[in-house]
Amino acid sequence: MRTVVIAQEENRIDAKVMAQAGEIIKRGGLVAFPTETVYGLGGDGLNPQSSRKIYEAKGRPSDNPLIIHICRMEDLQTIVKEIPDEAKKLAEAFWPGPLTMILPKADCVPKETTGGLDTVAVRMPSHKVALAFIEAAGGFVAAPSANLSGKPSPTLAKYVVEDMDGRIDMIIDGGNIEIGLESTIVDLTGDVPMILRPGYITQEMLKDVLGEVTCDPTLLDGDCKDRPKAPGMRYRHYAPKGDMLILEGSPEAVVKEINQMVEASRAQGLKTGVIATGENADKYCADVVKVIGNRSEETAIAASLYRILREFDDEEVDAIYSESFATDGIGQAIMNRLLKAAGHKYKNLWEDA
Ligand code: AMP
Numbered sequence: 001m002r003t004v005v006i007a008q009e010e011n012r013i014d015a016k017v018m019a020q021a022g023e024i025i026k027r028g029g030l031v032a033f034p035t036e037t038v039y040g041l042g043g044d045g046l047n048p049q050s051s052r053k054i055y056e057a058k059g060r061p062s063d064n065p066l067i068i069h070i071c072r073m074e075d076l077q078t079i080v081k082e083i084p085d086e087a088k089k090l091a092e093a094f095w096p097g098p099l100t101m102i103l104p105k106a107d108c109v110p111k112e113t114t115g116g117l118d119t120v121a122v123r124m125p126s127h128k129v130a131l132a133f134i135e136a137a138g139g140f141v142a143a144p145s146a147n148l149s150g151k152p153s154p155t156l157a158k159y160v161v162e163d164m165d166g167r168i169d170m171i172i173d174g175g176n177i178e179i180g181l182e183s184t185i186v187d188l189t190g191d192v193p194m195i196l197r198p199g200y201i202t203q204e205m206l207k208d209v210l211g212e213v214t215c216d217p218t219l220l221d222g223d224c225k226d227r228p229k230a231p232g233m234r235y236r237h238y239a240p241k242g243d244m245l246i247l248e249g250s251p252e253a254v255v256k257e258i259n260q261m262v263e264a265s266r267a268q269g270l271k272t273g274v275i276a277t278g279e280n281a282d283k284y285c286a287d288v289v290k291v292i293g294n295r296s297e298e299t300a301i302a303a304s305l306y307r308i309l310r311e312f313d314d315e316e317v318d319a320i321y322s323e324s325f326a327t328d329g330i331g332q333a334i335m336n337r338l339l340k341a342a343g344h345k346y347k348n349l350w351e352d353a
């Protein structure tokens with residue numbers, strides 16, 4: 001299959017391109033498109049064949065459900081059984097934006113899209129290209145991240161091309177992505193709203209609107225015996241090819257320990273890499289040192305994370321060491337993705353001190 005790549009800017013959207021992309025979706029094809037979180041791989045969310053194609057293109061297990069993206073508030077009622085008050089409040093506060101809600105699904109949503117579940121994940125993105133595309137596509141675009149299963153989510157169109165060229169009909173290149181981490185997922189089907197995947201919309205922000213909001217206990221705890229409630233969080237995800245370890249402790253202790261580990265890895269003939277904050281970057285002796293951002297700029301750290309993981313693959317780094325980050329606010333999402341990338345390999349130097 002030949003994959004067409006077309007650039008679109010948020011402030012200069014070409015209606016003809018959108019119509020062309022929309023037609024592809026309506027006849028059962030696949031189009032990757034930019035959103036404010038990461039690039040999505042879109043198909044018709046109400047067409048079971050399209051969802052099957054998405055799983056196939058990504059190499060994704062078909063029990064891992066897709067998020068349906070909408071472009072109008074009034075379309076929510078079409079795909080869910082009922083809209084609880086909590087959903088109304090959250091939509092008002094955070095849509096369009098990086099928040100996904102889990103609600104009981106309406107009959108028109110095929111089980112292929114929901115991985116066999118009776119619930120459906122819904123989000124209205126804020127990216128203008130995404131909104132125009134969803135509208136042209138008929139209003140209900142099922143879209144996981146546009147990466148091959150197991151690779152970091154794409155934050156640049158070149159990574160979508162790398163993973164999806166020849167597998168899908170079209171890639172809309174919207175340039176740089178603003179947030180760089182997938183949407184926050186909140187489950188509204190239980191007694192108390194529960195975060196299944198942390199993201200840019202934090203637990204604190206959700207609590208401000210809803211009062212009580214809990215968190216799936218597995219999110220930051222690799223030893224937790226429970227199974228993550230979002231099927232997708234059960235798979236090893238976001239993984240670079242190299243072996244990765246996260247170190248937590250005082251800045252001096254972390255720098256010292258990482259440098260010792262780098263020397264040891266090097267002695268074994270391994271290529272070494274470090275994920276460093278701007279404050280410490282020049283203190284490391286690894287082959288490749290990537291600055292993820294300054295410690296105080298959490299949104300910049302979130303935006304760089306997946307690009308850096310992919311760059312380590314491109315540069316064939318074998319052993320990756322990363323600094324650790326606070327787990328409040330958006331830091332919860334950053335550490336959740338970082339821990340998953342490292343397969344939860346983590347060393348706490350405070351405990352050694
Ligand atoms: P992605 O769009 O690739 O970031 O993946 C979508 C995420 O949403 C995966 O982790 C899914 O397991 C999760 N998800 C989608 N639908 C549901 C649902 N009905 N219940 C729980 N989790 C869901």
Ligand code: MG
Nearest residue numbers: 144145153182
């Ligand atoms: Mg994904």
